[in-house]
Amino acid sequence: MKFRPEFSWEFLSADEIAHKSLRALRNHIKHIKEVSPYYRDLFSNISHEDINTLDDFHQLPLTNKTTLSENTAQFISVNSSQIVETVITSGSTGIPLVLPLTSNDLERIAFNEALSFHSTGISDSDTAHIMVNLDRLYIAGMAYYRGLVLLGTNTMRTGVLPVEIQKYYLETLPPSVIVALPSHLRKLSQELAKLGFDSSKSSVNKVICIGESLKTPDMKPNATAKALQEFWGANLFSTYSSTELAVSFCECTQSHGGHAHPELVYTEIVDEHGKPVPDGTPGELVATPLGVEGVPLVRYQTGDITYKIPGTCSCGRNSMRIGPILGRKAQLIKIQGTTIYPLTLTDALDELDMIQDYLIILENDSSLSDRVAIHVVSPPSSVEKIANHLRAVTKKNFPILVSNMATLQSLRGSNRKRARILDWRKYSHTEQHKTQV
Ligand SMILES: [Zn+2]
The missing domain is CATH 3.40.50.12780 (ANL, N-terminal domain)
Known part of the structure; x- marks a missing residue:
């Protein structure tokens, strides 16, 4: 050919x-x-x-x-x-x-x-x-x-x-x-x-x-x-x-x-x-x-x-x-009724050099909001800077949890890809799923 x-x-x-x-x-x-x-x-x-x-x-x-x-x-x-x-x-x-x-x-x-x-x-x-x-x-x-x-x-x-x-x-x-x-x-x-x-x-x-x-x-x-x-x-x-x-x-x-x-x-x-x-x-x-x-x-x-x-x-x-x-349809994040694209969060976290690794975990909260926890491998002193940066990008507040590589790896399990988001919601705002990116 x-x-x-x-x-x-x-x-x-x-x-x-x-x-x-x-x-x-x-x-x-x-x-x-x-x-x-x-x-x-x-x-x-x-x-x-x-x-x-x-x-x-x-x-x-x-x-x-x-x-x-x-x-x-x-x-x-x-x-x-x-x-x-x-x-x-x-x-x-x-x-x-x-x-x-x-x-x-x-x-x-x-x-x-x-x-x-x-x-x-x-x-x-x-x-x-x-x-x-x-x-x-x-x-x-x-x-x-x-x-x-x-x-x-x-x-x-x-x-x-x-x-x-x-x-x-x-x-x-x-x-x-x-x-x-x-x-x-x-x-x-x-x-x-x-x-x-x-x-x-x-x-x-x-x-x-x-x-x-x-x-x-x-x-x-x-x-x-x-x-x-x-x-x-x-x-x-x-x-x-x-x-x-x-x-x-x-x-x-x-x-x-x-x-x-x-x-x-x-x-x-x-x-x-x-x-x-x-x-x-x-x-x-x-x-x-x-x-x-x-x-x-x-x-x-x-x-x-x-x-x-x-x-x-x-x-x-x-x-x-x-x-x-911008993200997977099943992973759109809802905060106080507003939709946030996963790419917006991952791009914002990727911009910060002090973060060695991170994992975003989504859980159900209310019909208007998902519960979003952001686990970072980063010095504890950087938490405020990370939170401020995410607030500046998204106009929302996110809890930042300092973690370590071993914990992130065990949360990710054996998935072939290095997951950046774990979706633990029992339902998403669009369809039934349990998925990772
Ligand atoms: Zn072209």
């Missing part, structure tokens, strides 16, 4: 993209009724011929993670002989989803990531270190690897290593590109500095930051972005992806919102009733991946809150862009 970015729809006009999307969605509905037992039932009274506008498409029922999780077999649309790889979701909602991929799904994933990396300016003259695990049934590391190889980039699967070995590879096999989890890379940067790694002489000029936002809700660089920028002196790009959708939304050279790849996904931002919200208004990211064989989906609710960035991007792409993920 050869990478042909010129066939991408991204540089078409917004009207042409909408026209092509509608045609692709009609074909998708026709096809999914033929191959997917779940959608054959769900759409028994719906024909693709009924969908004549995107508004018609927006009337179709949503599919959520619980439905997919509880009825996975009904969603699988291929024979077992067509399955060449099995992946699971990161378990951020507590229940891992097991999803099969076909060989065409793998090629689609490679094309998706190649498009994303291409938009950041990565080319076949680059050398990349993937500082992400490629095993453990994760889709992400494998997807980045395949995308970079398709792009012709010299790709090194360094993975997550002890700092001494990571330093050795950075110095002896110098990369121009790093792909990493930003919070991990921030900690690694501090460790590298202690070992005498001279970042001013580093060969790295691009850092692809996966899984966590680099921007505050109003699109300013957050504390992690500033720290990485200062250490590496490189351009930073944020990319958001979802295992179920098998697509990514990656920032281009303008670093102002993650572009959707319209030939691979139709993207909506919706309110609690599943209706599209105006551009710039936060809502749930709902997406219909196109061309998936193993587990095709229609109007899949990611559970993530973001917004559509208005206007067109100065890079020339007319594809839709999304802002930072």
Whole structure:
């Protein structure tokens, strides 16, 4: 397979993209009724011929993670002989989803990531270190690897290593590109500095930051972005992806919102009733991946809150862009009737260097407020400063509890991700859940 970015729809006009999307969605509905037992039932009274506008498409029922999780077999649309790889979701909602991929799904994933990396300016003259695990049934590391190889980039699967070995590879096999989890890379940067790694002489000029936002809700660089920028002196790009959708939304050279790849996904931002919200208004990211064989989906609710960035991007792409993920829908925090996005709290805590680690625990209090306890690993003398900083950012008071690493680790348990929020509420303000990020 050869990478042909010129066939991408991204540089078409917004009207042409909408026209092509509608045609692709009609074909998708026709096809999914033929191959997917779940959608054959769900759409028994719906024909693709009924969908004549995107508004018609927006009337179709949503599919959520619980439905997919509880009825996975009904969603699988291929024979077992067509399955060449099995992946699971990161378990951020507590229940891992097991999803099969076909060989065409793998090629689609490679094309998706190649498009994303291409938009950041990565080319076949680059050398990349993937500082992400490629095993453990994760889709992400494998997807980045395949995308970079398709792009012709010299790709090194360094993975997550002890700092001494990571330093050795950075110095002896110098990369121009790093792909990493930003919070991990921030900690690694501090460790590298202690070992005498001279970042001013580093060969790295691009850092692809996966899984966590680099921007505050109003699109300013957050504390992690500033720290990485200062250490590496490189351009930073944020990319958001979802295992179920098998697509990514990656920032281009303008670093102002993650572009959707319209030939691979139709993207909506919706309110609690599943209706599209105006551009710039936060809502749930709902997406219909196109061309998936193993587990095709229609109007899949990611559970993530973001917004559509208005206007067109100065890079020339007319594809839709999304802002930072403001938090999971199930984790919106309610204080005296006001909603606070988890990202607002985590960004504010990340800004304070005296905090080595932290954990936010949510519990039920009243219908107007959640009980929020913020456990910090930090000198006791810093508590007042932390409380004042959170008050300045959120206009609310939060109790700050000094803790230690061992306590935070035991509260987190064996979750694969380093949780920053534990949600112990018996009910959330949106749905039943017990989840971690
Ligand atoms: Zn752009």
